[in-house]
Amino acid sequence: MHPSNKKSSFQSQSSAEKIVDAFMAFVLCLLVVATLYPFIYSLFASLSDGALLTRHRGLLFHPLGFSLDAYDKVFKNPMIISGYKNTLLYLVAGTAINMLLTCLGAYVLSRKSFKPRNAIMLFIIFTMFFNGGLIPTFLIVKNIGLYNNFFAMVLPNAISTMNLIILRTSMQEIPDSLEEAARIDGANDFTILFQVIIPVSQAVLAVMVLFYAVGHWNSWFNAMIYLRQRAKFPIQLILREVLLSNSTDSMTTGLPTEGSAVIGEGIKHSTMIVATVPVLIIYPMLQKYFVKGVMIGSIKG
Amino acid sequence: MSGVEEVADGKKAGRFKKHMIRYIYLYLMIAPVIVYYLIFMYAPMFGLQIAFKDYRPSLGMLQSPFVGIKHFTAFFGSYYFERILKNTLLISFYDILFGFPAPIILALILNEQRNALFKRSVQTVTYLPHFVSTVIICGMMVDFLSLNGWVNAILSSLTGRAPTAFLQVPEWFRGIFVGSNIWQEVGWGSIIYLSALSAINEEYYEAARIDGASRWQQLRHITLPGILSTIVIMLIMRVGRVMNVSSEKVLLLYTPNTYETADVISTFVYRKGILESNYGYATAVGLFNSAVNFVLLISVNQLSRKVTDNSLW
Known part of the structure; x- marks a missing residue:
């Protein structure tokens, strides 16, 4: 990258250029503030005293008073707890299925000597350009008996074609010599995949786990159309009720109406924080792999 | 034998x-x-x-009994056809007009930063919203843009005007929708351009500097041509999705008050098919959508291959 090249910055900067540089840095700072502030506002609101928050108008630069009531309510709410549990279940099972199928598919499609691979590739890539759409997919899922079933949360999106292509491209770049050595030792394809290919693909697999897991964590639409019982709802669907249908009263039953309105505002924000924190914790750990993951995917399939 | x-x-x-x-x-x-x-x-x-x-x-x-193109004629003849087609195309158009250049500009600005730590911090922060769920983003928007939200509080203190329930006003919907999309995806979208930028050969810049090229000239003659093929490919893919305004965010943000500007093909299919169980009709609308998309993607790709030598296949 040219500007970071210290050697070539011998040219003295004109004052016009300095202004341009300062302006760009300012724009970036503004962007950082605009990106973070909504989350910070929610954090402050969730820690605020309910009555003060309800009366407050405008931005928050610190919590108003200090109260953990909202968090207390959230963690005692049976729907939130069950939503959390369900999401974890869908996430773990779903990601495991995603990874298994994506690895199997990517491995086979990366074997250059395997003749049918181009035909299979075409069969798979075609679905990126044309598909049945919402209603036929919904009817098929329903017709094969997955309606209101655990598997409706993990099977219809079992493979992301994009991820499959990313992983295939990355597996193609692994030198054949590794595989040949194992084959001479009598290893079959399963052994080669699990003991040779997967161990050297850890970086891209980490990104893939992140993409799939975040996808499960954030998903609500499939749950909304495929699940009927509230006891099976994932956290995002519960959140949708809390945040977007103004149904916080269902969480504060027993309190007088006025009291529930007061707590309600804070609960919205604490639920948001509670549901975002897991993503915020995992994400920075895997950030260094992103660029690699996104880049491999952009190489023509 | x-x-x-x-x-x-x-x-x-x-x-x-x-x-x-x-x-x-x-x-x-x-x-x-x-x-x-x-x-x-x-x-x-x-x-x-x-x-x-x-x-x-x-x-x-x-x-099930065959009815020919009954559902299609019913859809094309209905009042909704024009409305959802117009809304879908307009939202996509604004999203391309403002949302497509945004990550390119961000990548160019980031690429000019000398301080590696500052650059990385900006990247870390701006990638973040991409991973936050649509439900939470929309939940925040509903809260901030409500009558009692801080957006209204700031606007009224600055201009003295009465608060507006932004998400209930049809005129505001597209702007809010596209603006929040940019907010959420600009950082993530810049990754691909940043790596295209880092692939440009450093020698070009050195040669240009020796010839006395200004930074602006370097941008025009080296940087932009260097990432042009990436831009074209991303644009092809974006235009190919012009009829796909994702239903998720619209479903979370629209209300019957804003259907007029907010209802798009995918949400219409959802309401007709899933909520009203009008399966044949909703499938016909969906098929129309997929078919247009498919043709569009192929034409844009063809066009780009002729004009710029860049294409998906």
């Missing part, structure tokens, strides 16, 4: 057997993947036939 043919058949069978023995594990491995695509991708494509039928769950897809 003559002897020659028998030998040839035998050879063929032998080769097939050898192929199967060698690749049996690969077939075993790919089988579940193919089954997945057959059930969840190709079976729904087969199910598209109900766009031409009066689908009755009790009869199934094959046995």
Whole structure:
């Protein structure tokens, strides 16, 4: 990258250029503030005293008073707890299925000597350009008996074609010599995949786990159309009720109406924080792999 | 059968057997993947036939009575056709107009930063919203843009005007929708351009500097041409999705008050099909959408191959 090249910055900067540089840095700072502030506002609101928050108008630069009531309510709410549990279940099972199928598919499609691979590739890539759409997919899922079933949360999106292509491209770049050595030792394809290919693909697999897991964590639409019982709802669907249908009263039953309105505002924000924190914790750990993951995917399939 | 043919058949069978023995594990491995695509991708494509039928769950897809293009004529003749087509295209148009250049500009600005720590911090922060769920983003928007929200509080203190319930006003919907999309995706979208930028050969810049090229000239003659093919490919993919305004965010943000500007094809399909169980009709609308998309993607790709030599395939 040219500007970071210290050697070539011998040219003295004109004052016009300095202004341009300062302006760009300012724009970036503004962007950082605009990106973070909504989350910070929610954090402050969730820690605020309910009555003060309800009366407050405008931005928050610190919590108003200090109260953990909202968090207390959230963690005692049976729907939130069950939503959390369900999401974890869908996430773990779903990601495991995603990874298994994506690895199997990517491995086979990366074997250059395997003749049918181009035909299979075409069969798979075609679905990126044309598909049945919402209603036929919904009817098929329903017709094969997955309606209101655990598997409706993990099977219809079992493979992301994009991820499959990313992983295939990355597996193609692994030198054949590794595989040949194992084959001479009598290893079959399963052994080669699990003991040779997967161990050297850890970086891209980490990104893939992140993409799939975040996808499960954030998903609500499939749950909304495929699940009927509230006891099976994932956290995002519960959140949708809390945040977007103004149904916080269902969480504060027993309190007088006025009291529930007061707590309600804070609960919205604490639920948001509670549901975002897991993503915020995992994400920075895997950030260094992103660029690699996104880049491999952009190489023509 | 003559002897020659028998030998040839035998050879063929032998080769097939050898192929199967060698690749049996690969077939075993790919089988579940193919089954997945057959059930969840190709079976729904087969199910598209109900766009031409009066689908009755009790009869199934094959046995339901054929009605020809009834659903299509009903859709094209309805008041909704124009509304959802216009909304879908307008939202996409604004999203391309403002949302497409945004990550390119961000990448160019980031690329000019000398302080590596500052650059990385900006990247870390701006990638973040991409990973936050649509439900939470929309939840925040509903809260901030409500009558009592801080957006209204700031606007009224600055301009003295009465608060507006932004998400209830049709005129505001597209702006809010596209603006929040940019807010959420600008950082993530810049990754691809940043890596294209880092692939430009440093020697070009050195040569340009020796010739006395200003930074602006370097941007115009080295940087932009260097990432042009990435830009074109991303634009092809974006235009190919012009009819796909994702239903998720619209469903979370729109209200019957804003249907006029907010209702798009995907949300219409959802309401007609899932909520009203009008399966045949909703499938017809969806099929119309997919078909237009498919044709669009192919034409844009063709056009780009002719004009710029860049294409997806």
